Amino acid sequence: MSKDQTKHKSQSPKVPSSTTGYAIDRFKRLQQKEVSVKVIFDEIINKDTAALSKGITLIESTKQKHSKKAQQLVEMCLPYANNSIRIGITGVPGVGKSTFIEALGNLLIQKGKKVAVLAVDPSSTISHGSILGDKTRMESLVRSSEAFIRPSPSGKSLGGVAQKTRESIILCEAAGYDVIIIETVGVGQSETAVHSMVDFFLLLKLAGAGDELQGIKRGIIEMADALVINKADGDNLLRARKAKNQFRKALHLYPLAQSTWSPEVLTCSALEGSGIEDIWELILKYQEVTSKNGFFEENRIQQNKFWLLQTIEEQLKSSFYNNPKIKDELNSQIQGVQQNKITPFAAAHYLLELSKEK
Amino acid sequence: MSKDQTKHKSQSPKVPSSTTGYAIDRFKRLQQKEVSVKVIFDEIINKDTAALSKGITLIESTKQKHSKKAQQLVEMCLPYANNSIRIGITGVPGVGKSTFIEALGNLLIQKGKKVAVLAVDPSSTISHGSILGDKTRMESLVRSSEAFIRPSPSGKSLGGVAQKTRESIILCEAAGYDVIIIETVGVGQSETAVHSMVDFFLLLKLAGAGDELQGIKRGIIEMADALVINKADGDNLLRARKAKNQFRKALHLYPLAQSTWSPEVLTCSALEGSGIEDIWELILKYQEVTSKNGFFEENRIQQNKFWLLQTIEEQLKSSFYNNPKIKDELNSQIQGVQQNKITPFAAAHYLLELSKEK
Incomplete structure (x- = not known):
């Protein structure tokens, strides 16, 4: 796979790869219409972010000729994929998803991981925006060279949007990203779609007053591997702890999932960065438990x-x-x-x- | 509608309708291959049970020519339907569904109602049996002239079985049955199908030890309008009351249904007949509340x-x-x-x- 990269380097020997000039040149080449799928593929598995972007753009294109190329590319990447942990994150607007993802992403990068953040948000088609469109909300993560952030693809149907995101996961994995975070908003059937493409599904909540499960869409709780109460800071701390106990009791009453994993309830403050490390450790514990009992692998096969x-x-x-x-x-x-x-x-x-x- | 019946009576004026001879004659006529849809229809809306059976047999037939007749018949009955309350009852085998339905059915007949009991059980295709096949389990109900009991239709797909049951509901309603009970067993997707054809969905449970929601299939609780703990008698009474409190707390945590109805938890002993009256009153209360807020009617439209x-x-x-x-x-x-x-x-x-x- 590095052969092509070497060849490419020998073609522009006088430009060191670290210079902006080189990057622009490479970017332009990738922008060219005639660039072959093979070239994009080589650059992707060589961990090139511009090529990864280009590849995802191909996947997201509605043009027939792009669609064929995209399928070729995804298939070439398949043998290099499947080596990450895929984490789905959902929660209603205002719960602090972006801040949470930024906190988790930064922690993972500190730990030497490469993090890709994708989104499934069919509603963004209407607003012509996206939950990740406002990238300033993940400022520090956007600046990191170890993070790749991509807004939700647009599309008429949830199925179409989900397909594009799912194929983008394969490209991200082939490009060496260890942790793929899929963000979705608590609207329509998008949680079900995201749940069907991730290994671990995390529901983000705020501590409210009284009936803590009220306002959560039916069925979502039964999909969650963890329920995290965000904004557990300042005046909110006590309320968050109380909510945590209520949720624990409620989740305890649910039948055990096929994974034999009992969903856990945690609190965190994405703003202050507290509790994030515990969440990551929980995810690793999940991966360990479900890898041992075979569910992790079996679940991916069933998802396919x-x-x-x-x-x-x-x-x-x-x-x-x-x-x-x-x-x-x-x-x-x-x-x-x-x-x-x-x-x-x-x-x-x-x-x-x-x-x-x- | 009574015109045809009058005509029919005048054709056999010497045989009083109450004699077995007349019934057999009518039954034979209905058994004839050439009997027209119009004749079956006239007899159905004249509350004739043999005609109702014949009509449902047409619906359940897999023959092409029967299928056309069945559709005609169902369409003729449509204007006379929609005047009952449709109650779905589910619960795992052993929970006492048959005994419960018999107790509820007998109570309703005492109150002057006519009760039809149908079933959706796709698994009965495999076993060539049916949950209602063993009619001896509803002995007294079977004997009542005000009750109509029909086992689950057979069929390869749940959709096919459900369609037949749903069309049978229309015929039962046209035949003057006030209460239609649809029984199903806690297997596969059959609860969802039944939930989509009834006004009120009742989950039957036993008091167990410990985690009371364990063992209930995911999603069923969220469909229930009432949860009834059966076999609350003898040694079981205390356990049943304890379970009732646990369920109440758990249900309280669920989001409110679209009907704005909060599901209630009751106990009963179908064997001793205790608690059955309360359950019927709860169903009437549900009908009142949801008729007032428009959900009852709207739900049927959406179901269609x-x-x-x-x-x-x-x-x-x-x-x-x-x-x-x-x-x-x-x-x-x-x-x-x-x-x-x-x-x-x-x-x-x-x-x-x-x-x-x-």
Whole structure:
């Protein structure tokens, strides 16, 4: 893999690789339309961030010709992937996700890790923004050469957005990132999608008053491997501790997950940096326990199968609902069904027959 | 609607409707192959149980010509349906579902109600039995002329089984049943299917030791409108009360459902008949609250839409996975994906293209 890099260096021998001039030159070359997938691949596994960015841009492109190249690239990277720990982080807006990720990311970099932060946020398509778009919120992490931060890809469907992020994980792993953090916001089905692409799923919460599970979307708690109460500082400290006890009791009542891991509750202050080390140690403990009992590996295998079937089913639905004949008829059938004029099954049968007509 | 019945009576004027001879005659006529949908329909809305059975048999038939008739029949019944309360009851085997349904059913009949008991149990296809197959378990209910009991339809897919049960609900309602009880066993996705066809969902439990939510499948608790601890009698009474308190605390931590109804925890002894009246009053209270806030009606409308989309999506998947070319290739693609030789998305793309080939 370093062969190509050597060759490349010998082609511009007078420019030391550390200079900005060289970097710009390389960047320009990667920007060229005719740059081959092989070149991008070589640079990615050589840990080149510009190539990684370029590769992810290919993945995110909606152009047909890019899509083919992207698939080739992802497949070339596959044998070099699967060597990181993938951590999903969710929580409602205002819970301090960015500050938390920055604190965790900086700690990991101190420990010699390379950290990639990706996002799944289908809502960013509408706002043309992204939870990670405002990069100033992760200022110090953005500046670190050991961190790679990429906003959520845009896309019409959660499935499309999730696919792009999932393929980007493979590229990041091939580029040598040890820890992949996937951020998502507590909206719609995005947590389920993220949960299905990570090894460890962390739910970030604030200490509130009274019923602590109120306001958490149904089903999310059952996916969490850890529940972390953020902003446990100052006046909030006591409340956070109280909330921690409440959550512990509640989680204790849930059936044990397939991983045999009992989700833990921790507190932290991402702002002050307290409690972050404990969270990382918990994640390492999870990795140890689930690697020993085989769940870690088995879970990734099952996730791969899940995404295969998920993609098929999403494509089938999308081509059905985008059929112009169905678009014309669907609403009136829904209305008929809702007004009890026709059964759901008869309406479905009618629409399915309609979709088969030439 | 009574016109046809009158006509029918005038055709056999000498046979009083109460005699067995008349019943047998009518039954035979309904057994005839050529009996028209209109005749079955007329008898159903005239509260004839034999016609109701015949109608449900049409729905459950896998023959093409029956399927068309069944759809006609269901559509004729639609304007006469939607006037019952539909109650879903789930719980693991051994919890006493049959005894509970018998106790509840008998109470309702005492109160002048007509009760239909249907079932959704996809596992009964394999065992060639059914949770309601052993009718002796509901002996007194079976004997009552105000009760109609029908075992789970058989079928390869949960969707198919659920569709048949859902259409049977319409026929039962048209036949004048006020309370429709849908029984299901805590296996697979059947609870979700039943939850999507009932107004009120009741989870039956036993008092165990220690962690009371352990052993309940993930997600079921969040669907329950009531949690009933059965076998609260004899030595078990204290344990049942303790369990009730534990469940109450746990349920309190859950987010409020869309219905704004807070699920309640009750105890009963179906065997001794204690606590059954309280459960029925709770169901009536639920109906009152959710009728006032509009959820009751809105929920049924949304359920209809859900079943329309659900049926479409299930049919799309079924014709894809039953395509002989896909059957040949799917497993090797899954293996490739699980061994990281190909991405799930590339494999899905390959299979989708394959399915389009003529």
